[in-house]
Amino acid sequence: MNEIDLDRFIAEEGLPDSFRRTAELVCEPLAARAQRRRIDRKRCAVIGLCGAQGSGKSTVAKYAARLLEARGMRTVALSLDDFYLTHDARQRLAREIHPLLAVRGPPGTHDVGMAGAALDQLRSKGKVALPRFDKATDNRTPRGTWTTVASPVDVVLLEGWCVGAVSQGRAALATSINDLERDEDPKAIWRTYVNDQLDGPYQPLFARLHDLILLEARSFEVVAGWRAEQEAKLRARGLGGMDEAEIARFVAHYERLTRWILAEMPGRADWVVTLDADRQPYA
Numbered sequence: 001m002n003e004i005d006l007d008r009f010i011a012e013e014g015l016p017d018s019f020r021r022t023a024e025l026v027c028e029p030l031a032a033r034a035q036r037r038r039i040d041r042k043r044c045a046v047i048g049l050c051g052a053q054g055s056g057k058s059t060v061a062k063y064a065a066r067l068l069e070a071r072g073m074r075t076v077a078l079s080l081d082d083f084y085l086t087h088d089a090r091q092r093l094a095r096e097i098h099p100l101l102a103v104r105g106p107p108g109t110h111d112v113g114m115a116g117a118a119l120d121q122l123r124s125k126g127k128v129a130l131p132r133f134d135k136a137t138d139n140r141t142p143r144g145t146w147t148t149v150a151s152p153v154d155v156v157l158l159e160g161w162c163v164g165a166v167s168q169g170r171a172a173l174a175t176s177i178n179d180l181e182r183d184e185d186p187k188a189i190w191r192t193y194v195n196d197q198l199d200g201p202y203q204p205l206f207a208r209l210h211d212l213i214l215l216e217a218r219s220f221e222v223v224a225g226w227r228a229e230q231e232a233k234l235r236a237r238g239l240g241g242m243d244e245a246e247i248a249r250f251v252a253h254y255e256r257l258t259r260w261i262l263a264e265m266p267g268r269a270d271w272v273v274t275l276d277a278d279r280q281p282y283a
Contacts, residue, residue: 006020022060028064050212051217055223075154079159079160082132106194116208123153126150131146181252212265217275220255228247
C-alpha cells in the first residue's frame, strides 16, 4: 500500500500520525509473514494476533489485511469478539454456573464452535457468512447484516485479547488476585470455569493457527491505562463511557488472564511485538 493509501487509512480510522510507525514496524512485517505462510503452505494461512484491550490489535489486523489485499492475497480479518455468546446465552450461564459469566470477554463467553466452523469454511470452497457482534446492544447483529465472503481465502487474521492463550495450573486459581475475585468469586467457581474452558474447547480453535503474534504490553497497569483512555474518549464524544470505578471493576474481569498471557506467551509466540505506554512498538 502506498503513502497515499496510508494517509487515507489514517483519516478513515481517525488515527494519530504516529500510526505510521506501527504500520512500518508491525503491519508491514505482519503482512509479509502471513504472505510467506500462505506461499509455504500452498493453502490458506491462519494468523493469530493476541493483544490486551486497547493495544490496537484490531487496527493492526485491519491495515495488515489491506496490505495483503493490495498484494493480491484474499484476506479476512476476524475478531474473536464477533463470536461472543448472545446476551441470553450468557445470562443462562450466569444463572446456572456463576453471575460473573454474564460479562462478555473471558473464555467461556465465546461461541468457539461457531468460530472454528467459520475458520474451516474460510479454508474451503463456498461462501461464508461472518457474524458481527454489537457491543452497544450486547448482542449479535441480525444475520442479514453479516458480511458474506467467497472462500477459500488466502489469509485469515484472527485477533483477540486471549487468542492463543493457555490455561493456568489449578493451584494458581486458589488465591484471589483482585477485589473482584475475592469478593464475588470467593470459592473460585468463576475463574475455574474460565480456566477449564480455555483448557478445553478453546484449544482446538487455537490449534488452527499457523502463526501466533503477541502485541505485548509492558504491564497490566499499562493495559488498565489504555482502557481508561478509551472510555475518556467515549465520554468526550457524548457516547457514555465508564467512570473510574466502573473501569476498575471491568478490567478486573481480565486481569488474571492478561497477567498470565504477559508472563507465559512471550516464550512461545512466533513473534512478540513489545509496545510502550503510547502503544508504539519498540524498534
